[in-house]
Amino acid sequence: MGDNTIIRFDGVSKRYEDGTVVLENIEFEVERGKFYTLLGPSGCGKTTILRMIAGFTEPTGGSIYFNGQVINKVPANKRQVNTVFQDYALFPHLNVFENVAFGLRIKKMKKDAVTAKVKEALQFVNLEGYEQRSISEMSGGQKQRVAIARALVNEPEVLLLDEPLSALDLKLRTEMQYELREIQQRLGITFIFVTHDQEEALAMSDEIFVMNKGKIEQSGTPNDIYDEPINRFVADFIGESNIVPGRMIEDFLVEFNGKRFHCVDQGLRDNESIEVVIRPEDLELTTVEKGKLKVRVDTQLFRGVHYEISCYDDSGHEWLVHSTRKADPGSEIGLDFEPEAIHVMRFGESEEDFDRRLEGYEEGGVYAG
Ligand SMILES: Nc1ncnc2c1ncn2[C@@H]1O[C@H](COP(=O)(O)OP(=O)(O)OP(=O)(O)O)[C@@H](O)[C@H]1O
Numbered sequence: 001m002g003d004n005t006i007i008r009f010d011g012v013s014k015r016y017e018d019g020t021v022v023l024e025n026i027e028f029e030v031e032r033g034k035f036y037t038l039l040g041p042s043g044c045g046k047t048t049i050l051r052m053i054a055g056f057t058e059p060t061g062g063s064i065y066f067n068g069q070v071i072n073k074v075p076a077n078k079r080q081v082n083t084v085f086q087d088y089a090l091f092p093h094l095n096v097f098e099n100v101a102f103g104l105r106i107k108k109m110k111k112d113a114v115t116a117k118v119k120e121a122l123q124f125v126n127l128e129g130y131e132q133r134s135i136s137e138m139s140g141g142q143k144q145r146v147a148i149a150r151a152l153v154n155e156p157e158v159l160l161l162d163e164p165l166s167a168l169d170l171k172l173r174t175e176m177q178y179e180l181r182e183i184q185q186r187l188g189i190t191f192i193f194v195t196h197d198q199e200e201a202l203a204m205s206d207e208i209f210v211m212n213k214g215k216i217e218q219s220g221t222p223n224d225i226y227d228e229p230i231n232r233f234v235a236d237f238i239g240e241s242n243i244v245p246g247r248m249i250e251d252f253l254v255e256f257n258g259k260r261f262h263c264v265d266q267g268l269r270d271n272e273s274i275e276v277v278i279r280p281e282d283l284e285l286t287t288v289e290k291g292k293l294k295v296r297v298d299t300q301l302f303r304g305v306h307y308e309i310s311c312y313d314d315s316g317h318e319w320l321v322h323s324t325r326k327a328d329p330g331s332e333i334g335l336d337f338e339p340e341a342i343h344v345m346r347f348g349e350s351e352e353d354f355d356r357r358l359e360g361y362e363e364g365g366v367y368a369g
Pocket residue numbers: 016017018020022040041042043044045046047048049196
């Protein structure tokens with residue numbers, strides 16, 4: 001475990017009394033001062049992980065370490081952790097000041113110190129002057145900030161945020177994404193953020209854990225996960241993807257759509273069945289003659305920054321293209337792509353093997369043309 005590690009999950013699992021297994025053998029490390037996101041569909045176990053870190057629920061197997069100590073049985077109020085909940089869980093009958101002061105009063109902190117700390121926390125989230133306002137007079141974004149101030153006033157080492165932006169409209173949500181990221185960087189403490197929104201996760205995080213059905217499918221930086229998804233689930237969950245079945249002929253040569261293409265992948269078995277991912281923005285529109293794939297344009301939607309073009313190949317497989325150029329529905333066109341745009345995914349590959357394989361690419365050089 002590195003010096004900078006603050007939290008470690010070692011083979012953690014959670015089984016409820018009714019037999020439901022919610023988490024299975026979860027392993028990860030969280031470093032001090034970084035922004036982490038747990039990303040996955042509803043019910044995959046994200047909140048359960050947060051609740052375990054906060055001390056609201058205990059694992060049924062494995063150990064949770066905090067600063068090197070096992071904390072499985074440490075009560076919530078003895079942990080250096082605070083949570084910002086989805087519905088903020090503010091006290092509606094108390095004003096802003098008293099909401100933020102609540103934790104300090106419980107700790108029996110002196111009055112002057114409480115006033116100073118609350119003031120500082122409210123300044124931090126740009127709410128100075130709102131002390132006497134009632135919670136019911138605050139907007140969604142302001143309530144959000146009160147909830148953050150209330151958590152920060154306790155000076156936690158780790159702040160847990162459970163879908164804190166989901167109640168906000170799109171514009172405010174985007175603003176708060178910037179603000180949260182900025183608060184985290186100014187404070188330099190660890191944030192663990194839960195969301196099922198992939199764009200939010202990509203925009204805010206240093207590290208993302210992509211979860212599915214009680215397991216972590218892949219962990220890495222937003223770039224790693226977007227550019228090199230480990231499997232179909234991750235490729236599909238993180239943005240739109242074209243995923244087709246294929247075969248690895250040999251190192252640097254892959255077959256799909258009945259044709260062979262140069263790629264940068266190596267270290268797989270010759271003739272191994274695989275799946276290929278190509279991101280819509282990595283496909284270029286060209287003429288049928290110049291294209292590596294021949295497709296017929298079906299629909300075209302204007303998305304502001306690009307057109308989203310849906311095409312079909314001869315076998316009826318859909319290809320999505322993001323392009324700043326237009327394509328006429330009904331026309332036959334070609335699609336071109338670079339060898340680097342092809343990402344080869346093995347079936348059932350573990351994260352360890354996957355990481356090792358990709359490291360090999362960097363060391364072993366790439367297909368040279
Ligand atoms: N007390 C309980 N007894 C049995 N099953 C439970 C209990 N609490 C939660 N679960 C189940 O655990 C699974 C994971 O729940 P969890 O809240 O961690 O998921 P999540 O990924 O946070 O989902 P969401 O995004 O919807 O909040 C769900 O299938 C849920 O039904």
